[in-house]
Every structure is written in structure tokens, then in C-alpha cells.
Amino acid sequence: MFFKRTTLFILFLPLFLNAQENYSNRWKEISRTDRKDKSVAYTDTMRINNVTKESLKMRRGSFEYSGTISNDLLEVGEEQYQIIKQDEKEIRIGDEDYIHIFARESKDLSAADATAAINERTLPLKPVSSIDTFLLKGEWQAYSRKRKDGPGKINYKELIKTLSFHPDLTMNNYGIVTINNGISMFPIRALKGSDIIISDDNNKEHRIIVWKLTKDELIVEDDSGILYYMKQF
Incomplete structure (x- = not known):
């Protein structure tokens, strides 16, 4: 979890305003303070987008989550945030330890904005019925990840980095999946549906579900419920 679960209330309703002509409905964390208003250093910059009266999307690192809003309370999975301020240029949310300050981004798509927009794509209703080995062949690398069912505990040593599919049926080997930032390499043993x-390493089998496969993109889910958006490289 990002922070300890806590229920926080304030005495006013947040303002929900439509984006002005020159601004988007995307927000980037520009500052973080502790509860005594002292600035703190951070590397896990948060982004939020698609903000409405009832919901929003939150992106933290390479993971994206859906959140629900009720009065002054934002719930993102098991996490809860106090909505302290929201106007046309700034949003502030707080947890037990920190205040997160967001500024609205302009409508012009920067490279980071374009990547965020790609990650907002809708997952197909169901996985592929069968895997096209011609399309799968090659080297794939994850450029984004998110939990399918919202925030939860992440074991970063088990995250997929790359998938290499070069079948050699004479060796009963289809390719390699690298885990833990490329440190561990697990062989692909079979394709089933x-x-x-x-x-x-213990010869235990794991299933990677293919949700989407085109010449440009591969979306898969591991057995921990994490979705990976992958590109050829």
C-alpha cells in the first residue's frame, strides 16, 4: 500500500470545475509536504486525470489506478485521501503523513502526456482466444504496468521486464521472459489458448494471459493480476 489506511474528513465540499480552454483534465504532482507543511523529497511523482465529481484515475510510477470520490474523501483501492483543495489550477490531497499538491497541465501533449494517454486505453472485454505466433515473434519490452484490480502489495522482484519469443521446437523452448529488471530468466514452455x-527456477509453472496482440502492442497479465503494456524493440 502507498500509505497507512486512514479515514479523514474536512468540513467543506470540494469544487469540481471543467477544464478551461487552455488546460486539460490532467494533473501532475509538483510538490509534497509533511503534515507540518515542511517540503519533503520524493521520486514517485503522482499524476491524476479524468477527474469528475465521482471518480478519477491516479498514476504513480508505472502503475495506474481508479479512484472514487465521495464528498471530501478519495478512495483508491485500500487507500484513502482527504480532498483538501480543488480549484481550476490546483488540487491538494492528503493522507496520514503527506500533502500532495497537483498543478493542472496544459492541453498541449508533451511526450509524458502522450505516454499517459496511451496508458488510458481500455482493456479488451476478454483475452485473445488463441495466440498468433507470427505476431508474437520478436523482442517485447514493458513500457507501462498497472494492477488490474487497483492498488495492492507489489513484489517488484517478480515484475516482468521483457518477453522474447523465438520458438525452437527441436529444443522444446519457445523463448525467454525476464523478471526482476532482467536478473532472472524464465523459459517459455508452451502456448495454450x-x-x-x-x-x-523451481520448475513451477506460471501463466501469462494475453489480452491483446497486434504488430504494435502486446498486453499481458501475470498471475499476480498485474497488466503489462509492451512494445517491440
């Missing part, structure tokens, strides 16, 4: 079957 929408599943890529890999085995770990």
Missing part, C-alpha cells in the same frame, strides 16, 4: 506458460 490465451496463455503463455513459463516455468521458474
Whole structure:
């Protein structure tokens, strides 16, 4: 979890304003303070977008989550934030330890904005019925990740980095999936329906579900419920 679960209330309703002509409905964290208003250093910059009276999307690092809003309370999975301020140029939300300050981004799409827009794509209703080995062949690298069902505990040592598919049926080997920033390499043992079957160092099988496969993009889900958006490289 990002922070300890806590229920916080304030005495006013937040203002929900439509984006002005020169601004988007995307917000970037520009500052973070502790509860005594002292600035703190951070590397996990947060972004929020698609803000309405009832919901928003939150992006933190390479993960994206859906949040719901009720009066002055924002719930993102098991996390809760106090909505302290929201006007046309600034949003402030607080948890037990920190205040997160966001500024609205302009409508002009920067490279970072374009990447965020790509990550907002809708997941298909169901996985592929079968895996097209011609399209899958090559080297794929994850450029974005998110939990399918919202925030939860992440084991970063088990995250997929790359998927290499070069089948050699004479060796009963279809390719390699790298884990833990490329440190561990798990062989691809089989393809079954929408599943890529890999085995770990203990010969335990794991299933990677293919949700989307085109010449330009591969979307897969590991057995921890994490979605990976991948590109050829």
C-alpha cells in the first residue's frame, strides 16, 4: 500500500470545475509536504486525470489506478485521501503523513502526456482466444504496468521486464521472459489458448494471459493480476 489506511474528513465540499480552454483534465504532482507543511523529497511523482465529481484515475510510477470520490474523501483501492483543495489550477490531497499538491497541465501533449494517454486505453472485454505466433515473434519490452484490480502489495522482484519469443521446437523452448529488471530468466514452455506458460527456477509453472496482440502492442497479465503494456524493440 502507498500509505497507512486512514479515514479523514474536512468540513467543506470540494469544487469540481471543467477544464478551461487552455488546460486539460490532467494533473501532475509538483510538490509534497509533511503534515507540518515542511517540503519533503520524493521520486514517485503522482499524476491524476479524468477527474469528475465521482471518480478519477491516479498514476504513480508505472502503475495506474481508479479512484472514487465521495464528498471530501478519495478512495483508491485500500487507500484513502482527504480532498483538501480543488480549484481550476490546483488540487491538494492528503493522507496520514503527506500533502500532495497537483498543478493542472496544459492541453498541449508533451511526450509524458502522450505516454499517459496511451496508458488510458481500455482493456479488451476478454483475452485473445488463441495466440498468433507470427505476431508474437520478436523482442517485447514493458513500457507501462498497472494492477488490474487497483492498488495492492507489489513484489517488484517478480515484475516482468521483457518477453522474447523465438520458438525452437527441436529444443522444446519457445523463448525467454525476464523478471526482476532482467536478473532472472524464465523459459517459455508452451502456448495454450490465451496463455503463455513459463516455468521458474523451481520448475513451477506460471501463466501469462494475453489480452491483446497486434504488430504494435502486446498486453499481458501475470498471475499476480498485474497488466503489462509492451512494445517491440
